[in-house]
Amino acid sequence: MSPTGVEMKMELRxxxxxxxxxxxxxxxxxxxxxxxxxxxxxxxxTDLLGxxxxxxxxxxxxxIAAKEGLVFGDASATVVKHMVGPPRRIGELTLELRMPPxxxxxxxxxxxxxxxxxxxxxSLHPEVQVPMRFVWPD
Numbered sequence: 001m002s003p004t005g006v007e008m009k010m011e012l013r014x015x016x017x018x019x020x021x022x023x024x025x026x027x028x029x030x031x032x033x034x035x036x037x038x039x040x041x042x043x044x045x046t047d048l049l050g051x052x053x054x055x056x057x058x059x060x061x062x063x064i065a066a067k068e069g070l071v072f073g074d075a076s077a078t079v080v081k082h083m084v085g086p087p088r089r090i091g092e093l094t095l096e097l098r099m100p101p102x103x104x105x106x107x108x109x110x111x112x113x114x115x116x117x118x119x120x121x122x123s124l125h126p127e128v129q130v131p132m133r134f135v136w137p138d
Contacts, residue, residue: 017045036088049120050079050093056120057097057132064114070107073100092129101137108136 007022015038017030030045032038043051054077065072077097084091097115099108112134115121121130 016042035083046081046083046090049090050081053093053118053120053124053130054079054095054097056118057095057115060118061111061115065107065111068110070111071100071103072111073102075100090128092131093124095130095132096135097132098135099137103136108134 009020009022011018011020015032019028019030020026021028028048029042030048031040031042033044033047034040036044038044058075058077062072062075064070075098077095079096080094081090082092082094083089099111103111112132115134116130116132124130
C-alpha cells in the first residue's frame with residue numbers, strides 16, 4: 001500500500017451496500033437504481049462516480065487556488081449521469097459548475113483547467129464523455 005492509501009470497506013446485504021471509510025468512519029448507503037432492479041432509495045455505485053467527479057473538480061480547484069493565492073469562494077455543481085449499453089456502463093457525466101463571485105477573468109481559465117484535470121476526471125475511461133460547463137457570476 002502506498003503512503004496515501006486509504007482503506008474502505010463494503011458490506012452487501014441483499015442488494016443494499018454499506019460503504020465505510022476507514023480513517024473517518026463515515027458511511028454511505030448504496031442501492032441499485034430503479035431501472036436496474038433496485039428501489040433508487042439512495043446513491044447507486046455509478047451515482048457515486050458522478051458525485052465523486054463533481055466533488056473532486058470543485059475541491060481540487062479550491063485547494064490549488066489556495067496554494068497559488070488565487071481568489072476562490074463558495075461554489076456548487078450539478079452532475080447528470082447518462083447510462084449506455086450493452087454492456088451497461090456510464091457513457092457521459094455532464095457537469096455544470098457554478099463558480100464563486102469575485103474571481104478575476106484572468107484567473108478563470110487556470111481554474112477551469114484545474115477542474116477538468118482533477119484526479120477523478122483523469123481516472124475515468126476515455127470512452128466516458130465528461131462535458132464540463134463553468135458558470136461564472138456576472
